[in-house]
Amino acid sequence: MSGRVLVGVKRVIDYAVKIRVKPDNSGIVTDGVKHSMNPFCEIAIEEAVKLKEKKLIKEVVAVSCGPQQSQETIRTALAMGADRGIHVEVTGKDYEALGPLQVSKIMAALAKKEDAQLIILGKQAIDDDCNQTGQMTAALLDWPQGTFASEVALEGDKVKVVREIDGGLETIKINTPAVVTADLRLNTPRYATLPNIMKAKKKKIANMKPADLGVDLTSRLEVLRVDEPPQRQAGVKVETGGGPGGQTEGGRDDIEASGARRGAQNYADGTL
């Protein structure tokens, strides 16, 4: 086994930023907006680095697909402990159309090229919430997958993954090479402090284009329109429990409705 782990990291708009839809409803405003690494990708990197610290794997390679600025995200990954980075340059219209299908093709090609033993990805990105890249990558490579991992243990040439599923936890054992996607409770990502960032400057980031990997970036999807979620309505009184008036977590029937409204509220004002 090569002992090499590929970790995909995505540059997304920072989780704490208030999202604004462009006036022409063609997309969201990204110019001048703070970007950072997708939180689930941070968890993926942390897991890979932990495996290396336990000496269960030899090398952590951070991969990001996107424009020049994606290199900042790779630098953060290097500061967290990755050994080297690969920046697959995708710009302009190609970048706008970049989705799980294209990224999974790139990851699959890289996995073969780098002889990876394990691919760890975040379970989903907080901007598109697709939750598809890991699954597609595994399918393209015909590798087993352990998704929504809240625990990962390498046991010889197999991986034991505890998965968070509806209604509880599922433990599976899969052969390597495999794809694992990280869920929230997998670990606590370390902060990329300034001294670590400085040390990481010595680490290498390789540059390549999707064409170098023989990947076709054509998208099968076309974004027609982007809208803000409906404005939050005034508080809902529910049958049971909760405080006086306002948004409450009351009876079971209303949990889904208030959950959707809460989600819209979170999205609309971008706050906790």
Place this chain on the structure above:
Amino acid sequence: MLGWSEGGQRRGDVSLTYHRLNIPSTTRLVRVKGHLVSDMANPLRGEVIRLYKNLLYLGREYPQGSAYFRERLKSAFMKNKDVTDPEKIKKLVARGDFVIKELEALYFLRKYRAMKKRYYEPEK
């Protein structure tokens, strides 16, 4: 003030500085803002500067804004600028390191709670 040379010197004149300052040639001299300064005066200078830079970097993500953070960071450091006792300085630096850990924990919790709220069912 111990260790300040007269005006800015050219790089080749370090040996002259030892002679002029009448200090043993084994004393470490560092260049600070163009002046050669004896490192004996404040050996913890590097530590303090490192701490300041690290805190400043962390402050970029402060919830109430990096400008707000930088103001308070600067006044906190300026308040202690006349401290010379190395033991006291070490204690203050340790406190600063503790603040770094607290900030990291704050940032993690904030992010974790946001993700939990957005992606998971509320617990019963």
